[in-house]
Amino acid sequence: MEDLNRKGEILIFAEQDNGVLSEVPLELLSKGRELADTLKVPLACVLVGDKVGGLARKLIQHGADTVYVADDPRLKDYQTASYARVVGDLITERRPQICIFGATPMGRDLAPTVASAQRCGLTADCTDLQIGNYTDPATKEEQTSLLLQIRPAFGGNIIATIVNPYNWPQMATVREGVMRMSSADTGRQGRVVEAAVNLDGMELPVRVLSRVTRARTVNLKAARIIVAGGAGVGSRENFQLIRDLAGVLGAAVGASRAAVDLGFIANDHQVGQTGTTVRPALYIACGISGAVQHCAGMQESAKILAINSDRDAPIFGIAHYGIVGDLNEVLPMLIKAIRGGASIGQAVAQHAEPKA
Amino acid sequence: MGYTSVVCVKQVPDTKRITGNAMREDGTVNRAALPAIFNPEDRNALEAALRVRDEHGGTVTVVTMGLPSACDVLREALERGADRCILITDRRAAASDTLATSYILSCAVGKLKPDLVFCGRQAIDGDTAQVGPQLAEKLGFTLMTYMEELALEGREARVTRNIGNGRETALARLPALFTVMESANEMRPAAMRKIMKFKKARAPMEIANSVKTALGVSATPEALAAETSRRTEELAARGLLIDQWNLDDIGARLEWCGGAGSPTRVNRVQSVVLAGGDYREFEPTQASIGQLVAELVQDHTIG
Ligand SMILES: Cc1cc2nc3c(=O)[nH]c(=O)nc-3n(C[C@H](O)[C@H](O)[C@H](O)COP(=O)(O)OP(=O)(O)OC[C@H]3O[C@@H](n4cnc5c(N)ncnc54)[C@H](O)[C@@H]3O)c2cc1C
Numbered sequence: 001m002e003d004l005n006r007k008g009e010i011l012i013f014a015e016q017d018n019g020v021l022s023e024v025p026l027e028l029l030s031k032g033r034e035l036a037d038t039l040k041v042p043l044a045c046v047l048v049g050d051k052v053g054g055l056a057r058k059l060i061q062h063g064a065d066t067v068y069v070a071d072d073p074r075l076k077d078y079q080t081a082s083y084a085r086v087v088g089d090l091i092t093e094r095r096p097q098i099c100i101f102g103a104t105p106m107g108r109d110l111a112p113t114v115a116s117a118q119r120c121g122l123t124a125d126c127t128d129l130q131i132g133n134y135t136d137p138a139t140k141e142e143q144t145s146l147l148l149q150i151r152p153a154f155g156g157n158i159i160a161t162i163v164n165p166y167n168w169p170q171m172a173t174v175r176e177g178v179m180r181m182s183s184a185d186t187g188r189q190g191r192v193v194e195a196a197v198n199l200d201g202m203e204l205p206v207r208v209l210s211r212v213t214r215a216r217t218v219n220l221k222a223a224r225i226i227v228a229g230g231a232g233v234g235s236r237e238n239f240q241l242i243r244d245l246a247g248v249l250g251a252a253v254g255a256s257r258a259a260v261d262l263g264f265i266a267n268d269h270q271v272g273q274t275g276t277t278v279r280p281a282l283y284i285a286c287g288i289s290g291a292v293q294h295c296a297g298m299q300e301s302a303k304i305l306a307i308n309s310d311r312d313a314p315i316f317g318i319a320h321y322g323i324v325g326d327l328n329e330v331l332p333m334l335i336k337a338i339r340g341g342a343s344i345g346q347a348v349a350q351h352a353e354p355k356a
Numbered sequence: 357m358g359y360t361s362v363v364c365v366k367q368v369p370d371t372k373r374i375t376g377n378a379m380r381e382d383g384t385v386n387r388a389a390l391p392a393i394f395n396p397e398d399r400n401a402l403e404a405a406l407r408v409r410d411e412h413g414g415t416v417t418v419v420t421m422g423l424p425s426a427c428d429v430l431r432e433a434l435e436r437g438a439d440r441c442i443l444i445t446d447r448r449a450a451a452s453d454t455l456a457t458s459y460i461l462s463c464a465v466g467k468l469k470p471d472l473v474f475c476g477r478q479a480i481d482g483d484t485a486q487v488g489p490q491l492a493e494k495l496g497f498t499l500m501t502y503m504e505e506l507a508l509e510g511r512e513a514r515v516t517r518n519i520g521n522g523r524e525t526a527l528a529r530l531p532a533l534f535t536v537m538e539s540a541n542e543m544r545p546a547a548m549r550k551i552m553k554f555k556k557a558r559a560p561m562e563i564a565n566s567v568k569t570a571l572g573v574s575a576t577p578e579a580l581a582a583e584t585s586r587r588t589e590e591l592a593a594r595g596l597l598i599d600q601w602n603l604d605d606i607g608a609r610l611e612w613c614g615g616a617g618s619p620t621r622v623n624r625v626q627s628v629v630l631a632g633g634d635y636r637e638f639e640p641t642q643a644s645i646g647q648l649v650a651e652l653v654q655d656h657t658i659g
């Protein structure tokens with residue numbers, strides 16, 4: 001079983017929908033670039049669809065060395081069976097050491113199917129990937145340069161580091177929005193390679209009748225971190241401070257009902273009894289008093305940081321961390337600290353910069 | 357005609373009720389401190405299967421892999437209307453990741469030759485949502501994830517799927533496996549009559565344990581065996597026996613099961629839950645806020 005192709009490339013599934021490239025592969029490319037440079041191997045993407053070759057350029061500009069394009073009219077709509085066949089065939093041929101998919105509805109349908117067929121491991125929903133060593137607790141044998149796959153589990157209450165020591169490719173899905181997207185380098189060169197499409201004789205088991213999608217607004221439920229603003233933010237313009245903090249954290253923006261009623265932000269951002277109920281890993285409440293109707297929608301967050309100028313605000317009663325102060329002063333300091341204060345180091349700064 | 361359905365259910369610790377005291381100092385989870393429940397979306401999977409039987413006839417068999425204590429969820433399934441329950445239990449299945457879990461389930465489910473398999477979308481402990489798709493791949497069934505609505509006609513299923521930013525309706529060829537969303541339906545309540553009846557249902561391993569307690573330490577192995585088989589036959593005659601299969605019964609290849617068959621290893625676990633009542637205040641200064649951020653980075657909350 002031990003068959004580790006240490007020269008193998010890193011392969012990213014480049015999700016697209018109707019010829020439009022999703023954001024996830026671009027996020028994955030910046031992380032993938034970092035991993036590929038550490039391992040000194042090439043970074044590749046696989047692009048699957050019908051007439052999607054034109055998207056390869058963008059992938060190269062964002063860091064891909066090679067883009068494998070599987071282009072075929074039968075691949076127009078996503079289908080588990082056909083996409084898994086094409087991606088699986090490429091993995092069998094290229095033997096990448098790492099394969100990464102976005103943990104999107106499509107990625108979480110495709111990746112387990114591919115991993116099952118390849119009989120390799122798959123780590124779900126990672127929030128970080130690193131290269132590191134692993135010592136087998138039974139044999140005490142150390143393995144170097146493995147992919148450390150860091151993921152929340154147990155309803156977000158624990159963070160586990162998963163490794164895949166003996167059976168490659170090391171495969172993972174990565175949550176949307178957690179990796180920083182780097183900016184495009186329009187001069188970057190790469191190869192576009194045609195990938196084999198072996199679907200002859202395959203009777204597709206699914207026929208899509210209709211697909212209704214709406215432009216994505218905020219997805220509070222899926223957010224790992226939420227920065228929420230209340231009446232204390234003061235104005236619609238000043239709400240930009242909340243967005244800025246969310247930007248450096250890769251967080252979603254939430255709001256109290258008072259903030260919505262005052263017109264600071266649209267109502268699909270509202271958290272609480274009559275809004276969305278959320279349980280993120282971290283909830284940052286800024287200028288929110290902590291009314292029961294608001295707390296009902298966020299008090300089960302793993303960690304709550306409250307920022308409020310009133311020491312007696314009820315929000316401090318359910319918070320784990322508190323800063324008593326004017327949010328107009330506190331938030332810029334917080335943003336500065338996250339952007340890479342000396343005490344935090346490089347790794348954080350890389351994740352934390354706003355999306356390009 | 358009617359459809360043969362299998363529902364996969366998992367008993368899970370109620371992670372929504374985690375507090376600081378459910379976590380050990382080393383960051384691992386003290387499962388004993390949490391109530392064990394029927395995985396929420398598996399309730400929706402069971403309900404979907406029962407609705408198919410209501411409309412078209414057929415049977416609903418519920419399968420779980422786990423410790424004998426997982427019979428609690430099987431009894432609950434019988435109370436809601438399942439026709440048959442099977443416990444897959446075997447020490448050699450311990451430490452299975454999703455690849456090994458789905459392989460073991462595929463051996464058991466394959467024996468039942470179903471038309472339809474229903475899984476929950478995701479279990480609230482492992483949180484991977486991988487077992488359903490991997491089971492479909494191993495069975496060679498059409499995979500339909502994120503199911504919200506289902507209508508069957510002959511050998512075809514018309515399925516509405518929740519694809520995150522919208523809905524898709526598709527026709528899928530049977531046999532098919534569905535992973536069911538919480539939004540699909542609500543599990544029916546149990547009828548009192550069924551609760552009274554099925555609270556007595558037992559799997560052989562449970563029967564053996566209670567016989568041991570009843571006869572005491574002095575009982576001979578022969579006496580234990582005789583009493584166990586007597587009670588087992590009696591329960592079977594009343595339709596109260598939960599089937600129990602081990603890895604040999606389902607013909608599983610041992611090198612694909614348990615830790616040996618699991619490519620992934622959990623290397624490290626850190627708790628991100630705070631002990632109840634923890635509150636710490638930070639000064640509104642750059643230094644103090646930097647300290648707070650460093651701590652949040654340290655425990656992977658941010659970054
Ligand atoms: C049936 C019903 C349903 C409701 N549902 C919801 C719901 O779903 N969600 C919801 O949020 N509310 C809901 N509410 C409303 C709720 O009762 C509160 O009115 C609302 O949550 C208050 O919002 P707030 O905390 O932003 O405003 P306020 O209560 O006005 O608090 C503003 C806070 O900002 C602080 N502050 C002011 N200036 C600054 C500054 N410069 N720096 C730092 N802090 C500052 C103040 O000290 C104060 O604590 C509901 C009410 C009812 C009756």
Ligand SMILES: Cc1cc2nc3c(=O)[nH]c(=O)nc-3n(C[C@H](O)[C@H](O)[C@H](O)COP(=O)(O)OP(=O)(O)OC[C@H]3O[C@@H](n4cnc5c(N)ncnc54)[C@H](O)[C@@H]3O)c2cc1C
Pocket residue numbers: 121122123124151153154158160162364365366395397398401419420421422452453454455457461474475476477478479480481482483484485486487488620622625
């Ligand atoms: C902290 C931690 C992290 C982990 N991370 C990973 C990982 O990244 N990758 C990995 O491969 N494994 C991982 N595992 C192992 C994984 O949790 C187990 O393999 C588990 O048995 C199945 O995965 P799940 O709970 O995620 O189920 P899911 O895949 O979320 O379950 C989906 C559905 O499959 C069915 N199902 C699942 N388990 C059973 C069962 N035992 N009996 C019957 N039906 C079932 C149910 O219908 C369920 O609703 C992890 C375990 C821990 C403790």
